[in-house]
Amino acid sequence: HVQPAQIQQFIAEFNKVFGKRLLDENFSIDGSRNEVLFKLTDSAARSDVKQYLDKLNYVLKTDSGETFSWTKYDFGRQVSFSAMWQDIHGFCQRNPAAVSELSSSWSQQTRVTSTLLVCAVVLAMILALFALFIVQRFRSSKRKLREMTSSTGALDSSDYKELCRQRMSEKASGGGVEPVSTRLAAAAAAAKKTVGGSPNSPTGSWSDDPITTDMDITTGHLILNYMENYLNNKEKLEQEWADLCSYEAEQRSSAVGATPENAAKNRYQDLLPYDHSRVKLNPEHSASGGDYINASYIYDSDPKTKAYILTQGPMESTAPDFWQMVWECGSVAIVNLTVHLVSEHVWFEDFIVRNFYLKNVGTGEARTVTMFHFLAWEEAGLPSSAKALLDFRRKVNKSYKGRATPLVVHCSDGCGRSGTYCLLDLALGRIAKGVKEIDLAASLEHLRDQRAGLVKTRDQFEFVVSAIAEEVHNVLKTLSQ
Secondary structure, eight states, rough: OHHHHHHHHHHHHHHHTTTOOOOOEEEEEEEETTEEEEEEOOOHHHHHHHHHHHHHHHHHHTTOOOOGGGGGGSSSSSEEOOOOOHHHHHHHHHOOHHHHHHHHHHHHHHHHHHHHHHHHHHHHHHHHHHHHHHHHHHHHHHHHHHHHHHHHHHHHHHHHHHHHHHHHHHHHTTOOOOOHHHHHHHHHHHHSSSSSSSSSSTTTTTTTTTOOOOOOOOHHHHHHHHHHHHOOOOOHHHHHHHHHTTTOSOOOOOOOTSSHHHHHOHHHHHOOOTTTTEEEEEEOTOOOSSSSSEEEEEEESSSTTEEEEEEEEOOOOTTHHHHHHOOOOOOOOEESSSSSOOSSOOOOEEEEEHHHHHHHHTTOOHHHHHHEEEOOTTTTTTTHHHHHHHHHHHHHHHTTOOOOOOOOEESSSSSSHHHHHHHHHHHHHHHHHHOOOOHHHHHHHHHHSSTOOOOOSSHOOOOHHHHHHHHHHHHHHHHHH
């Protein structure tokens, strides 16, 4: 019979061997079955006891040839060790060195396990803090973007409302829209004036926007003389326009736009983009299917640098394709030359500016796109004045300067008004870079090589001449001051 003191000694030896308090000091004796019932501590697990006993059993086999089997013991929450006293106690008595080694090994294993557990907790905390940092940074970026967008909108509103008041007061004393011939005559007369001019003569809005031009005064006079020749020689103008009307581009295939599946995407079936210069959408993201949109890339001197995208005004069915094109081409500015809706409130008689917040719902990326909407140009007519369009162009270029993405320009068909604006902007851009001469007819042929039908009427071509003359005259007056 085992005495209680022996059982307590066994519990102490057992816990010492395993380097961990597995057995509780409380126990009970079943005299009828001659068994001692031990209880595991709250921190012990059945798997722990089995793991330690298996290791002890391996040591017994190796060192002394003695053995005991796991199946000899009944492990529940209360563990029956009726035969274990002799096994464990006898082993401890015969192998004190092995007991010490096992205790040290299991203590070290416990420390390693604890260390790994602590490391895992620390790593989890670092990952959680990093995730929290990313979330906070994302929220902060969105908040800054909203603040930037709202502050930019407020700045634009104040700026253009002030410009509106100035322009309204200027035109309050003037008459209606001048005929084309009157405006051309006025431009010619301005060209003949001396560089100094009258101190009371208007200088457009050059006082508001600083000049950025490499044109010298001598070159400016040469260009003015060239434009004066256009304005005064009606026969030459007629002949050049006739030659332009008969001009045909070498690469003029528009097969893609003429296919039955793309016909509904064209506002006019006779104004289609050339295959070699058309804008191609990503068909995987296209709402209407395919890669087609009635739009053309336009470059100035370097074919690799797309300066413009000329396109028809979006229809209800092609509006998603239009915004997909704006997004995929990276454009941040749009020039809209169609008239405003009757129901739309217009607080500025010539143009308004809108900011759009464009977001890719797939990637979460977003950017602001600015639309410059010129309101004083009916489809079959001309702008209300050259000055109005020149003021509008300056505002566009002031906001768009330095951008590496194409400027989107559209009217109803993407040819008449859009081509006129593009020719004017391209010519004035070249003049600002310091070119010594400008050939408008050759420049228009260059544009028509990339999109058919640009500048649809002689009046539109003549208007470009008068606008260039007026702008160059304003530049010369400013340079002389």
